[in-house]
Amino acid sequence: MTGYSDSTIWLIIVAVGLGTYGLRWSFLGIFGSRPMPIWAQRMLRYTAVGVLPAIVAPLVVWPAATHGEPDPARMIAAVAAVAVGVLTRNVLAAILAGMTVLYTALYFMA
Amino acid sequence: MSAQAELAASPHLSPEQSRALQRSPAQCVRHGFLQALPFILVLMPFGMLFGVVASEAGLDLAQTVGFTVLVLAGASQFTAVQLLTDHAPVLVIIVSAIAVNLRMAMYSASLVPWLGAARPRDRAWIAYALIDQSYALSIQHYEKHPRLSIDQRVGYFLGSVLATCPVWVVAMLLGFWLGKSIPEDWALDFAMPITFLALISPMLRTPAHVAAALVAVVGSLIFAFLPSGLGLFVAAPLAMITGAVVEALMERRNGARL
Numbered sequence: 001m002t003g004y005s006d007s008t009i010w011l012i013i014v015a016v017g018l019g020t021y022g023l024r025w026s027f028l029g030i031f032g033s034r035p036m037p038i039w040a041q042r043m044l045r046y047t048a049v050g051v052l053p054a055i056v057a058p059l060v061v062w063p064a065a066t067h068g069e070p071d072p073a074r075m076i077a078a079v080a081a082v083a084v085g086v087l088t089r090n091v092l093a094a095i096l097a098g099m100t101v102l103y104t105a106l107y108f109m110a
Numbered sequence: 111m112s113a114q115a116e117l118a119a120s121p122h123l124s125p126e127q128s129r130a131l132q133r134s135p136a137q138c139v140r141h142g143f144l145q146a147l148p149f150i151l152v153l154m155p156f157g158m159l160f161g162v163v164a165s166e167a168g169l170d171l172a173q174t175v176g177f178t179v180l181v182l183a184g185a186s187q188f189t190a191v192q193l194l195t196d197h198a199p200v201l202v203i204i205v206s207a208i209a210v211n212l213r214m215a216m217y218s219a220s221l222v223p224w225l226g227a228a229r230p231r232d233r234a235w236i237a238y239a240l241i242d243q244s245y246a247l248s249i250q251h252y253e254k255h256p257r258l259s260i261d262q263r264v265g266y267f268l269g270s271v272l273a274t275c276p277v278w279v280v281a282m283l284l285g286f287w288l289g290k291s292i293p294e295d296w297a298l299d300f301a302m303p304i305t306f307l308a309l310i311s312p313m314l315r316t317p318a319h320v321a322a323a324l325v326a327v328v329g330s331l332i333f334a335f336l337p338s339g340l341g342l343f344v345a346a347p348l349a350m351i352t353g354a355v356v357e358a359l360m361e362r363r364n365g366a367r368l
Contacts, residue, residue, distance in 0.1 A: 002168040002194050009173055009194070012203055016190055017180030019208035025237035027219035033227040039354065040219070046322040046353025047220035047346075048246050049313055051213050052306040053323045054330035054345040059303045061331060074300055081304050085311025091247070092148045094308030099151075102300055 073109050077102035130255040135265035138258075142248070142269025149243045150277050152301040157278045160187055161285020167191045171286060178282045182241060182275065186210040212343060216350075217245045224252045225267070227260045236264070239271040241278075246309040253313070317360060322353030 002009065036044070060078045062068040081098030085091065123131070133141060157178075164174040169191070177187050190207040198206075217240055225236060248267045252258065258266075314320050329345030336344070 003197055004194065004200075006170075006173075008200060009169065010176065012190060012194075012200060012207075013173065013176045013180055015204045016177075016186065016207040019204070020181055020183055020186060020211045020214065021238060023208070023211050023214040024218055024240040025234070026215050027222050028225060028233050028237055028240075029218075029230070031219075031222045031226055032230075032233070036219070036222055041223060042354040042357055043350045044216070044220035044222075045357070046319065046350045047216045048249055049310055049319050049323045050326050050346045050349030050353065051216060051342070052242070052246060052310050053326040054342050054349065056303045056306045057327040057330045058334045058341070059300075062334070063300065065300070074303075077300065077304060078307055081307040082311045085308050086314055089312040091145070091250075091308045091312060094311055095148050095151070095305055098304035098308060099301070102304070 073102060073105035076105050127255055127257075130251075131257060131262075133262060133265075135261040138262045138265030139269040139272070142251070142266035142271075143273045144269070145251075146243065146247055146270040146273035149247075149274050149305060152305045153243070153274055153277045154281045155301055156184055157281025158285030158288070160184065160191075161282040161287070162289055163188065164191055164282075165286050165289060167195045169194075174282060174286050175279070178279050181207070182238070182278065183211050183214070184278075213346065214240055216346065220249065221245070224249070224263055225260070228264050232264050236267055239267075239275055241271075241274065242306070243274050243309075244270040246306075250309065250313055316357070318353045318356040321356045322349045325349040325352040 004012075035041075056078075060074060061070055063071050063074050065071075066074075077098045080101040081094045084097035085094030088094070130141075160178065161174060164177065164187075169177070177190070181187050181190075186207045189210050190203055193203040193206060218237065221236075221240075225233065228236065244267060247270045248263070251266055252263060310323065314323060326345050326349035329348045330341050333341035333344045335341070
């Protein structure tokens with residue numbers, strides 16, 4: 001039991017769905033092939049490298065699974081994934097390196 | 111010789127780049143699909159976890175599927191269900207769950223130079239399927255192969271979506287049915303951070319990209335004390351400004367040297 005009526009839950013689902021779609025569609029839908037200002041294009045080239053590391057960094061330093069205690073195994077794994085990704089430019093190689101190092105480190109540190 | 115084949119034959123392209131240019135849109139779909147397959151390793155556990163959490167929170171199957179299909183954004187779905195469990199006011203739940211997805215607007219904007227010329231119908235479904243994985247994989251591909259045609263870009267995006275989005279829904283269903291019988295010591299919490307790092311590190315090819323990533327890391331750690339993930343919305347814009355400024359400085363320096 002959630003304490004909310006079924007219709008309230010559906011209202012939440014539909015509202016969040018519509019809002020999220022609106023965010024995703026926003027620029028792509030409105031701008032289309034019209035050119036964006038140069039300064040905006042310049043900034044937007046750094047969206048991926050600006051957003052994803054900012055999501056990940058706190059998770060690497062203070063992992064939820066260890067209740068926020070810094071964990072050497074996870075840090076080494078993160079470094080391995082980045083190093084292999086930079087050197088090989090290959091996403092799959094970086095994932096495999098990160099996961100392999102994580103499990104190896106967890107095994108030896110347990 | 112078609113314009114695309116002519117481009118592909120140009121001498122200053124790497125073999126990989128000319129191969130990419132010669133793919134038909136259907137081959138691009140396949141290529142994107144294959145390159146997105148590794149993300150299944152991450153989306154499966156993450157999606158299953160949502161199924162578990164949603165059923166524990168008391169949502170029925172239809173509502174859980176509704177969340178997954180209509181919202182299609184992990185972090186936002188988790189936020190909403192967590193707040194439902196906390197008995198938060200409805201408006202707070204809606205606003206928080208949408209706010210978690212603000213980064214999607216930044217993704218949308220950064221895709222305009224690459225996909226803005228696509229048909230409105232294509233842009234409509236691309237917007238629906240714009241998740242972290244399809245975005246990061248595609249933008250990386252577009253930057254590596256800047257001369258792809260619009261159909262090749264849309265095809266690649268479609269391939270990455272077909273490999274990832276259905277998995278998210280299936281994983282959620284499995285989690286909903288299997289419930290708590292999933293072991294905790296698999297360190298699955300860390301699959302997502304590793305994927306994001308793996309997606310980012312091949313992009314660190316200019317000083318501007320490196321500077322932006324460093325500011326993102328430092329900024330997100332400094333502002334981690336802010337509530338409900340707001341630190342991201344301080345750190346990410348700072349990082350993007352840094353990237354733009356460094357790029358402009360480098361251009362000026364190279365221009366002065368010529």
